[in-house]
Amino acid sequence: MGLPRKTLLTTSRNPTPMMRTFCHDLARVMPNVVYVNRGKMSNDDVAEKAIEHDADRVMINDRGRSGLGVLRLFRVSESGLTEASPKLHFAARLQKEFSVSNVKPAVLISAQASSRSDELARLAASLSGFLGLPISREEQEHKSALTTMSILRGESGKILVTFIAEPSHIEVGPRITVSRLEW
Numbered sequence: 001m002g003l004p005r006k007t008l009l010t011t012s013r014n015p016t017p018m019m020r021t022f023c024h025d026l027a028r029v030m031p032n033v034v035y036v037n038r039g040k041m042s043n044d045d046v047a048e049k050a051i052e053h054d055a056d057r058v059m060i061n062d063r064g065r066s067g068l069g070v071l072r073l074f075r076v077s078e079s080g081l082t083e084a085s086p087k088l089h090f091a092a093r094l095q096k097e098f099s100v101s102n103v104k105p106a107v108l109i110s111a112q113a114s115s116r117s118d119e120l121a122r123l124a125a126s127l128s129g130f131l132g133l134p135i136s137r138e139e140q141e142h143k144s145a146l147t148t149m150s151i152l153r154g155e156s157g158k159i160l161v162t163f164i165a166e167p168s169h170i171e172v173g174p175r176i177t178v179s180r181l182e183w
Helices: 017-029 043-052 119-131
Strands: 006-011 033-035 055-063 069-077 080-093 108-111 147-153 159-165 175-182
Touching (some): 006 043, 043 080, 119 175
Antiparallel strands (some): 159 175
């Protein structure tokens, strides 16, 4: 078994303070994620920085419309960045809103897909493949897991991606409310 794959996480060139905080929060709960301030780096420079950090994937948190963020996923090769699916348009609640500390990285993905929504299962499979996290298909308590990335449909009908500390089942944030997925 080889070394775990790494992901470089950064922002757009002109991020808001909330975008930076969101990226720091995401780096805390996702395994093998390295956050790098982007500064004036071009996409080619970001690809070079990813290679320097032994990362084969990149997540860029871009500005979206109406204060929403856009999380773009990329694969890294010697020739640069290649965009992967999906692109997530989202709003987020930050970790500081959950009043938790000592958050451990997620070790698996739990998707609550139902017969009316295979979009959750598709998103879980895509994120699992991108991040290298296994999917738990059973509705069970994950006592061995430190943190679970949970993908579910909220009361509003929107997709929620949140992080749950197990076995206490406490939401540790950030909570991502997906307004649109672009496949």
